[in-house]
Amino acid sequence: MSDDTAATPPPHDITIRGLAPSDGEALSVLYAAPGAVWGTLQMPFPHRHLWLDRTQSPTPGIHQLVACSGERVVGHLGLHLAENPRRRHTAGFGMAVDDGFQRRGAGGALLDAAIDLAENWYGVLRLELEVYVDNEPAIGLYRSRGFEVEGVKRAFALRGGSYVDTLVMSRLRLPEGILRVKGPDLA
Ligand SMILES: CC(C)(COP(=O)(O)OP(=O)(O)OC[C@H]1O[C@@H](n2cnc3c(N)ncnc32)[C@H](O)[C@@H]1OP(=O)(O)O)[C@@H](O)C(=O)NCCC(=O)NCCS
DSSP states (O other), rough: OOOOOOOOOOOTTEEEEOOOGGGHHHHHHHHHHHHHHHSSSSSSSTTTTHHHHHHHOTTEEEEEEEEEEEEEEEEEEEEEEEEEEGTTTEEEEEEEEEEGGGGSHHHHHHHHHHHHHHTTSSSSSSEEEEEEEOHHHHHHHHHTTEEEEEEEEEEEEEEEEEEEEEEEEEEEEOTTOOOOOOOOOOO
């Protein structure tokens, strides 16, 4: 880590590793849980094979990490590297921690690993995401890692009968002196 929002070491019982083909079953359960569906764009009652298929072979442009407590997979993060050559300095991500394992440091450990991977190995300068305006745990996590609010997307997604706004957040690490055409600061 290399800056002011440097990571704290993960709790001793949490390890981070790359996705394995055998993680499909665990991720199917993790992303079907009510909290994960509420906080992400996952659908309730997903097909059992959705994550089995996704874990079988690496998807180009997506670097996937899991958090484990012992052998048990308790969290997942997919880092999406931009394909457009002019946006290669950017990446987005989606993440979730098992509903029964939250607030024990897995989300922070996953995000710290993803920030390190993105910025220090892929050369990402801008990490970006969208988060529902009422998702306080996620917003708290992102703020604690140096993400700032850039704007609001209104009625971004349907969630259980309500259209929910999202915050657009990013963590920007532009080198000193780099040219940038700036817009107004709306935050
Ligand atoms: C958001 C999420 C990934 C956080 O994972 P987690 O393992 O609970 O997070 P951690 O225990 O590592 O907490 C890290 C920090 O996040 C913030 N945070 C976590 N839970 C919080 C809560 N309930 N309220 C406020 N802040 C919270 C805190 O800043 C916390 O640091 P602290 O414990 O030192 O105060 C998890 O709540 C989750 O999976 N939610 C459902 C799916 C989702 O919303 N994904 C994000 C989509 S944008």
